Amino acid sequence: MLIPHYVIISLFFFIADSFPDISLPAAVEVPDLVARAQRGDRGSVAALYQIFSQMIFRYIVLRVPTNADAEDLTAEVFVSMVKGLPSYQITDVRFEAWLYRIAASRIADFYRRNNHRSHVQLSETIFDSSPLPEETVLHNQALEHLRGALQQLPEDQQTILILRFVERKSHEEVAELMGRTVSSVKSAQYRALKRLTMLLGTDHKVRHYLRGES
Amino acid sequence: MSQQRNEPEVLAQRLDQVLPPGKKSVPSTLPDPFINTAVLLARTEVPSLDARASLRIESRMLEAFNAQHALRLPMRSRRAAPLLRWALVASLAIILLIVGLSPAVAASLPGEPLYSVKQFYEKIELAAATTPPARASVYLRHADRRTQEALTLLERKQFAPELVSAALADIDSATQLETEVRASPRLRWQLHQVETTLSFIIQDATQSGIVSQLDVAPLSNQIEQYAQSDLLLPPAMPESPPAPVILLTNTPVPSALGTETPTLTETPVPVPTATEEEALTEVMENTPPSQTPPGLVATPACQSRGNSCNSQGVPGGQVISPTHRPTNTPRNLPAPPENNGNSGNNSNGNSAGNGDSNGNNGNGGGASNSSGNNSSNNGNSAGNGNSGGNNSNGNNNSGNGNGKS
Numbered sequence A: 001m002l003i004p005h006y007v008i009i010s011l012f013f014f015i016a017d018s019f020p021d022i023s024l025p026a027a028v029e030v031p032d033l034v035a036r037a038q039r040g041d042r043g044s045v046a047a048l049y050q051i052f053s054q055m056i057f058r059y060i061v062l063r064v065p066t067n068a069d070a071e072d073l074t075a076e077v078f079v080s081m082v083k084g085l086p087s088y089q090i091t092d093v094r095f096e097a098w099l100y101r102i103a104a105s106r107i108a109d110f111y112r113r114n115n116h117r118s119h120v121q122l123s124e125t126i127f128d129s130s131p132l133p134e135e136t137v138l139h140n141q142a143l144e145h146l147r148g149a150l151q152q153l154p155e156d157q158q159t160i161l162i163l164r165f166v167e168r169k170s171h172e173e174v175a176e177l178m179g180r181t182v183s184s185v186k187s188a189q190y191r192a193l194k195r196l197t198m199l200l201g202t203d204h205k206v207r208h209y210l211r212g213e214s
Numbered sequence B: 001m002s003q004q005r006n007e008p009e010v011l012a013q014r015l016d017q018v019l020p021p022g023k024k025s026v027p028s029t030l031p032d033p034f035i036n037t038a039v040l041l042a043r044t045e046v047p048s049l050d051a052r053a054s055l056r057i058e059s060r061m062l063e064a065f066n067a068q069h070a071l072r073l074p075m076r077s078r079r080a081a082p083l084l085r086w087a088l089v090a091s092l093a094i095i096l097l098i099v100g101l102s103p104a105v106a107a108s109l110p111g112e113p114l115y116s117v118k119q120f121y122e123k124i125e126l127a128a129a130t131t132p133p134a135r136a137s138v139y140l141r142h143a144d145r146r147t148q149e150a151l152t153l154l155e156r157k158q159f160a161p162e163l164v165s166a167a168l169a170d171i172d173s174a175t176q177l178e179t180e181v182r183a184s185p186r187l188r189w190q191l192h193q194v195e196t197t198l199s200f201i202i203q204d205a206t207q208s209g210i211v212s213q214l215d216v217a218p219l220s221n222q223i224e225q226y227a228q229s230d231l232l233l234p235p236a237m238p239e240s241p242p243a244p245v246i247l248l249t250n251t252p253v254p255s256a257l258g259t260e261t262p263t264l265t266e267t268p269v270p271v272p273t274a275t276e277e278e279a280l281t282e283v284m285e286n287t288p289p290s291q292t293p294p295g296l297v298a299t300p301a302c303q304s305r306g307n308s309c310n311s312q313g314v315p316g317g318q319v320i321s322p323t324h325r326p327t328n329t330p331r332n333l334p335a336p337p338e339n340n341g342n343s344g345n346n347s348n349g350n351s352a353g354n355g356d357s358n359g360n361n362g363n364g365g366g367a368s369n370s371s372g373n374n375s376s377n378n379g380n381s382a383g384n385g386n387s388g389g390n391n392s393n394g395n396n397n398s399g400n401g402n403g404k405s
Helices: A005-018 A030-038 A042-061 A067-087 A095-114 A134-150 A155-166 A171-178 A182-200 A204-210 B007-018 B033-043 B051-068 B075-106 B115-128 B132-155 B161-175 B178-183 B185-207 B217-228 B274-286
Strands: B245-254 B260-269
Touching: A030 A042, A030 A067, A030 A095, A042 A067, A042 A095, A042 A155, A042 B051, A067 A095, A067 B051, A095 A155, A095 A171, A134 A155, A134 A182, A134 B033, A155 A171, A155 A182, A155 B033, A171 A182, A182 B007, A182 B033, B007 B033, B075 B115, B115 B132, B132 B161, B132 B178, B132 B185, B161 B178, B161 B185, B161 B217, B178 B185, B185 B217
Parallel strands: none
Antiparallel strands: B245 B260
């Protein structure tokens, strides 16, 4: 006897709901996860975290002084996500756009609370006293310098550069995530790269790098 | 003007070529500093969330989730809640349907949707009746329902011969269980009611012109046959002696004056049966007026002479007229006029019977009041003049005294 497909699908979801800890297949779309999370599915909430946690952290870590601050703010973002899910309305806009907005809001709150300047000194980023390989040190120095320079840009320019070149999203995707037009994104990108190039030029090694010099 | 190219657009196009979206490839440095800045960003190994931090953040998130959903049902229960709710609603609906349908089903008529439900229910009802008395009761119940349905249609100026036929068929089925029907007054009464209603339906339908007598002749004949059946007649009541009639009689009571004052007291007087009454009447008619047989009281044949009888169909005993006054009353009340029988009533029941020798009652000599008969016309011909006194207590006699001497 053939079992109708809708019976099988319903049975699957019924079983999945009965065992919330079972992770759902990756093929499940994000809107479905969001809907199920809104209905109180703990597993769907955990799945959303697994999908977006690294992405949000990478966005935050380039915008705040330390990794610890980034971790705390990442936790705040996902706590806000859980609290905001009941009122979140699923639309055509990507769910991650909502998460990026939450992250930007948490970062703004962070700087208001701490009255931090975006400029980060190199000495603040040393986590341990053990000698590090030169490459690592150079890497860390470059990272901190880049981070410091990036944080001096306006918030929207930081976001565009991070989404465009760190996350490797297209101009259209960036425009969708930021709720802006593609042309405005390209214009902001141009201004951001111009500004950032100038700021990075203050460092001798970076200046040489930016000039294409090895 | 060509130099005024859209530099952001040009840069964007160049960046899409150098750093295509969705790919991790990073070219080597290029002469353009803006592009090199973009390449620097793309080449930077941005820190990732380590496992420990990731678990810590996830735990914090799930704690917030649990706290938010602490009062909410789990997913399985929330999925089951609507099902349970629907099941409960469906159950209530079924119960209400069953309870609510009973009057609707009972009131349904042939041709209506619920009538089939009614018929099915009656089949079950009959199947459930396992004993003959129960089956007889069910048949008569069904016959009554068909009769009521026919009556309802008659109110709508419609005649349903099939309903009458069905009722008669049920009656026939019930009467086949003759023993059970005879043994139950309730069933006989039901049978009688159904037959009466059917007769009325036929009669009303023909008189109203809804149906012709010729069309309903077979049904009328059937109904008449059942009407003539002794099964419809209630069993004959066994003969029982009539209840005694309570009369007020003058009973002498010693008074302070040393004289006996007659007082009305209740004296049960057996009422003769019809047979006895006839015998009495014959005797009285053959007896001279002055010779009232002892032990008997002159009692007119009320029925034959047109006088009223008591409820038992027997001539009520004539009561002592309260107008009969004893002649030895200290008041020396004037004696009633002669030949005056019962000339009225007085509360003390003193009789002023004519020819009353003992003064105790209006009865003539030898006549006993125990019979409850007013003998005030002893001086009169028997049974003459007293038209009243036919009451059980014999308190008064509304008759006039037309006695003849």
